[in-house]
Amino acid sequence: MSTQDGRAQAPKRATITDVARVAGVSRGAVSKVIRDAYGVSPAMRARVEEAIERLAYRPRTAARALRGSGFTIGLALPVFGNDFFSQIVLGVNETLAGTGYRFILAPDTSESSSSHTLDALADREVDGIIAVSPMVSTDWLENLARYVPVVVIGRHDMPAGYDTVNGDDAAGARLVMNHLLEQGHRRIVHLTGDYVQVAARPADPHSIRSVVFREMMLSAGLVPRQVTTAADPAAIVACVRDLLAGDEPPTAIFAAHDFLAIHALRVVATSEPRVAIAGYDGVDIASHPMISLTTVDQRGVEIGRTAATLLLERIKGRTTPARHVSTPELLIRRSTAPDGATG
Amino acid sequence: MSTQDGRAQAPKRATITDVARVAGVSRGAVSKVIRDAYGVSPAMRARVEEAIERLAYRPRTAARALRGSGFTIGLALPVFGNDFFSQIVLGVNETLAGTGYRFILAPDTSESSSSHTLDALADREVDGIIAVSPMVSTDWLENLARYVPVVVIGRHDMPAGYDTVNGDDAAGARLVMNHLLEQGHRRIVHLTGDYVQVAARPADPHSIRSVVFREMMLSAGLVPRQVTTAADPAAIVACVRDLLAGDEPPTAIFAAHDFLAIHALRVVATSEPRVAIAGYDGVDIASHPMISLTTVDQRGVEIGRTAATLLLERIKGRTTPARHVSTPELLIRRSTAPDGATG
DNA sequence: CTGAAAGCGCTTACAG
DNA sequence: CTGAAAGCGCTTACAG
8 A cells, every 4th residue: 555655654753742642641741751840740750751661752853943942053064074173073062962952063065155054054943053164244143143042163253142262363373484484484385275365354264374474474574475276185286286386486385274284295295395384273184193294283172162162151041242262282293394304 | 121031032033924924925825935836826926025035034944844844864974074974975965966955964972872863863853864884773773764764874784664875895895805915915904993793783894894804814824813993093003003013913904994094004104114004985185195095995975975866765755775885996005015115 | 730722933735 | 826724743831
């Protein structure tokens, strides 16, 4: 006996009504037991719990979220598979453990921009949203924050309605530049993503790194030179290859983030003369002895933990904005070691 | 005028009722316009769309899912931040583009096992679930599949109610072993995760790789030796260090997956004599010239694409089980090159 | 301590 | 082509 829709006769999961019937109580009573709410007699609780067990009942988050809270927070990521963002996710997960809150991840996809991703999360009635480097205006975020608690990672905004968590990008960039200058480098190039627009997005971490690079080169009496590349490995490799093949190739590259640095190393690994490279983020693979990339540890796990903590505060009712900045640390490795120390 | 709950006076997003009121039509009519359903006059559509625009209305997925479909599929991952799984996510994303379906990710967390993750997804009333290497019984999966369309990646099950997508692990393991044996290696050790239990989980990809390793060693007249390690980098490094420091250290290591192989390389990078290493998965970093790890490309993106395609079929009504196996390819790199070719 | 009723925001038949 | 009503599975006051 089949119908047109193959799922037509799919069995229904037990609902709160089924449990109420089996336990011989009202639906409201079952709800109270589930939520561990005040005012349930031990006897009733026992009966309800037995019925829940027997029916393998599980409350539907979708329905709960509609009325009360679904105990879920949404984590929006601009890309999937970036190791630094993975650190953030780890931190969020750590903080949420034991709180009863779960999280779901929603990466921006090829066809959905940051705004779509954030909207989609809000549409699912999550209790709060952590947005990592969202590419939307502050106005857009302020508006979103009117309806749902929001914490933003990776934007040095001065928001009224949401919280921010960032690394100290100016300090981190200074650490890198001081290191390279101390090594005696004069021809240093800043390698960054082609989406970085310092003028349009001054609060963007990559803009700040770029600005600091420029300032420090100038005050050292040097010429700041910056090249931009698309995000895919092939483009990065091509960009760095061109750079090294051009006139006056740099002796050092300050890459705006580790992904750029690691792919730049693909070129540098076989190039002569050697070019120093420093990255930014502190991803795990940078510490691998065969890579050994100098980088700035942004403490992604800590950033994730802090963001989750702030979001839980907001969910509980805080409305005053909080801004957290974590202190970066320079990890000096072989990629910027003086000539000859190459592994 | 503030209340105890800071969110008490948070503004409400416009609902379908608001739109109906503004447009002067019924809620059902608005619903039809939203869903692009049959039977709406152009005039009415125009009025409704104007109201939607004006109110910045967005249908709540949570409410839709309760009644019809939320056009969302859930992707359950056993861990977060694994590069091979990222390939799968990319493939799923590719296939979903343009279908109107979105996906949300739910990784197993420290406190939630695979079953909790899958339940949580089902509780959110997703239209279907793709489960990557879930650590639950087949009975459990069959039961889940009674209620929601399911596709499982990374288990060579013979299911009745769900689909499976896998690499050909036996073929892949043979590629690796043939390669190592051809290089003249006799003392080959298989390095695998300590959770792998061949007897208990014969359908697990890692079990299959382990079994094939054993068979091929035996038929080559060699002694199969396997060591297991916990999943964290420190444990892997300690394990490999012990292995190399022990009696009769191997001349080659067949790691059950790239993450193991790459961290094993941390030890091997500085060890004498040289030990060949092959991994399994085909993660991006393996191709980096400074890593250059021999591995089996599992074609993760293709696996993700196929899984999404099968799930969409199931959502549309297919009930007969499908099983897809993708053909792996051996990528020979420097990590298994003969002595002296070390980079 | 317990239950009946209303409502969250949507969709689905069913009348008109 | 359009609307009124019932219902998805839950929670929230409000009576008793």
